[in-house]
Amino acid sequence: MDLNLDAPHSMGTTIVGVTYNGGVVLGADSRTSTGMYVANRASDKITQLTDNVYVCRSGSAADSQVVSDYVRYFLHQHTIQLGQPATVKVSANLIRMLAYNNKNMLQTGLIVGGWDKYEGGKIYGIPLGGTVVEQPFAIGGSGSSYLYGFFDQAWKENMTKEEAEQLVVKAVSLAIARDGASGGVVRTVIINSEGVTRNFYPGDKLQLWHEELEPQNSLLDILNAAGPEPMAM
Amino acid sequence: VKPNSNRIDPPGSFKISDNFRSYSGLRRKKNPILRSLGEKESKQQSKKMSSIGTGYDLSVTTFSPDGRVFQIEYAAKAVDNSGTVVGIKCKDGIVMGVEKLIASKMMLPGSNRRIHSVHRHAGMAVAGLAADGRQIVARAKSEARSYESVYGDAVPVKELSERVASYVHLCTLYWWLRPFGCGVILGGYDKDGPQLYMIEPSGISYRYFGAAIGKGKQAAKTEIEKLKLSEMTCKEGVIEVAKIIYKLHDEAKDKAFELEMSWICEESKREHQKVPDDLLEEAKTAAKTALEEMDAD
Numbered sequence: 182m183d184l185n186l187d188a189p190h191s192m193g194t195t196i197v198g199v200t201y202n203g204g205v206v207l208g209a210d211s212r213t214s215t216g217m218y219v220a221n222r223a224s225d226k227i228t229q230l231t232d233n234v235y236v237c238r239s240g241s242a243a244d245s246q247v248v249s250d251y252v253r254y255f256l257h258q259h260t261i262q263l264g265q266p267a268t269v270k271v272s273a274n275l276i277r278m279l280a281y282n283n284k285n286m287l288q289t290g291l292i293v294g295g296w297d298k299y300e301g302g303k304i305y306g307i308p309l310g311g312t313v314v315e316q317p318f319a320i321g322g323s324g325s326s327y328l329y330g331f332f333d334q335a336w337k338e339n340m341t342k343e344e345a346e347q348l349v350v351k352a353v354s355l356a357i358a359r360d361g362a363s364g365g366v367v368r369t370v371i372i373n374s375e376g377v378t379r380n381f382y383p384g385d386k387l388q389l390w391h392e393e394l395e396p397q398n399s400l401l402d403i404l405n406a407a408g409p410e411p412m413a414m
Numbered sequence: 415v416k417p418n419s420n421r422i423d424p425p426g427s428f429k430i431s432d433n434f435r436s437y438s439g440l441r442r443k444k445n446p447i448l449r450s451l452g453e454k455e456s457k458q459q460s461k462k463m464s465s466i467g468t469g470y471d472l473s474v475t476t477f478s479p480d481g482r483v484f485q486i487e488y489a490a491k492a493v494d495n496s497g498t499v500v501g502i503k504c505k506d507g508i509v510m511g512v513e514k515l516i517a518s519k520m521m522l523p524g525s526n527r528r529i530h531s532v533h534r535h536a537g538m539a540v541a542g543l544a545a546d547g548r549q550i551v552a553r554a555k556s557e558a559r560s561y562e563s564v565y566g567d568a569v570p571v572k573e574l575s576e577r578v579a580s581y582v583h584l585c586t587l588y589w590w591l592r593p594f595g596c597g598v599i600l601g602g603y604d605k606d607g608p609q610l611y612m613i614e615p616s617g618i619s620y621r622y623f624g625a626a627i628g629k630g631k632q633a634a635k636t637e638i639e640k641l642k643l644s645e646m647t648c649k650e651g652v653i654e655v656a657k658i659i660y661k662l663h664d665e666a667k668d669k670a671f672e673l674e675m676s677w678i679c680e681e682s683k684r685e686h687q688k689v690p691d692d693l694l695e696e697a698k699t700a701a702k703t704a705l706e707e708m709d710a711d
Binding site: 259262263264268270271273274275277278299313 | 564565566567570572573576605
């Protein structure tokens with residue numbers, strides 16, 4: 182198996198966005214791969230667009246970064262012109278405008294989530310072709326294939342903040358277990374009227390799923406263990 | 415030909431004839447109406463201040479010594495010559511009404527509309543030069559369309575009024591453009607509720623509870639101030655606006671007029687619409703009765 186280090190950075194990814202009673206929770210894994218090599222095992226795929234709107238990025242790392250940068254710039258100007266924070270709907274439509282008009286060149290699927298005072302918490306999915314669709318929850322990335330059935334069963338309306346975050350962490354963790362292109366840690370961002378909270382769940386602290394084994398003689402444990410006592414004189 | 419580019423003349427000695435010869439000898443065509451206005455202005459002003467309109471009012475790119483741009487003030491006078499336009503913000507929406515002075519008995523009633531829909535949720539009533547008004551409405555429609563196509567949401571009324579105002583202001587910045595000779599009352603209903611803006615030929619745009627432009631604007635403003643707008647619904651507002659317009663119509667100076675009204679409220683599903691015919695008739699009858707009562711006093 183050849184390590185093709187010239188392959189473009191792609192975020193195999195699992196990204197998830199979920200609305201709850203009062204806001205949204207966005208979640209993502211943290212693996213960025215260059216072919217078979219994991220270029221970054223702790224990347225942050227949830228990027229800020231404005232104080233109240235964040236976007237989960239999947240697909241080509243470069244494409245998604247550039248699109249986010251443009252939209253952050255447009256939204257900044259828009260906020261100044263309007264004199265008040267931009268709405269999630271406007272943010273999603275700006276991303277859609279770029280994704281649709283450049284569909285031949287871009288390869289990135291995005292999930293926009295945020296909170297504004299008019300509509301509350303909203304999630305918009307913007308998959309490859311540049312459609313924009315408002316959804317109560319959205320999933321994306323290569324790992325999302327394994328989550329369709331899971332959400333069909335586990336999703337319910339009007340969850341609390343804690344329930345929603347638990348759902349997101351569980352979902353990303355399940356996808357990481359099955360998708361080779363997803364891995365690392367689980368990052369979540371909770372956005373509501375009070376503000377934004379970022380959380381971090383290390384990979385080895387996640388629940389073990391079917392046929393997953395406890396780590397045995399793990400190098401992480403050995404290296405982190407305390408060293409031998411210095412000799413007492 | 416005397417070159418005058420380096421000369422700095424003190425105000426009192428500014429001579430038009432000298433400068434005009436240096437503009438490649440073009441014969442100055444002075445608009446007789448404007449000249450008479452200028453002289454009227456200058457006669458009034460000469461009593462108050464040393465500077466006069468004469469000489470400083472030829473171009474919109476010239477300031478007078480006391481810091482005024484006379485061309486813009488003259489443009490506002492064009493608005494004052496037109497039929498009154500009234501707009502009020504009631505607690506559940508906006509009502510706008512226009513006193514359409516009928517120039518000829520042969521015009522079809524309902525033609526020559528003065529109130530235009532700019533978008534589903536916003537409308538504009540125009541006073542002043544009609545052709546200029548058409549241009550402003552077209553621009554407002556185009557701005558509203560382009561905002562929606564980029565941002566995917568209906569344009570907020572505040573944003574629309576700022577864009578229209580900056581377009582009107584644009585035409586006061588260049589010597590080869592003249593200012594718009596019309597004022598506009600923009601009413602809209604967006605996520606932040608009903609809002610009323612007025613845009614003047616100078617490009618100023620403010621938000622109002624009640625606004626009036628045109629011939630009877632002073633009288634209209636007095637009448638509007640008497641109303642309790644925060645407690646009024648649009649249905650009541652329609653009647654009140656009709657009463658105001660009928661009241662300030664001067665039978666002696668202007669002959670016939672047609673009342674044109676529009677509203678945006680919950681009843682019209684937050685869309686800019688002509689006031690329904692039955693309500694309009696009711697408003698007209700109420701206004702005529704109120705007039706008769708006043709005359710009877």
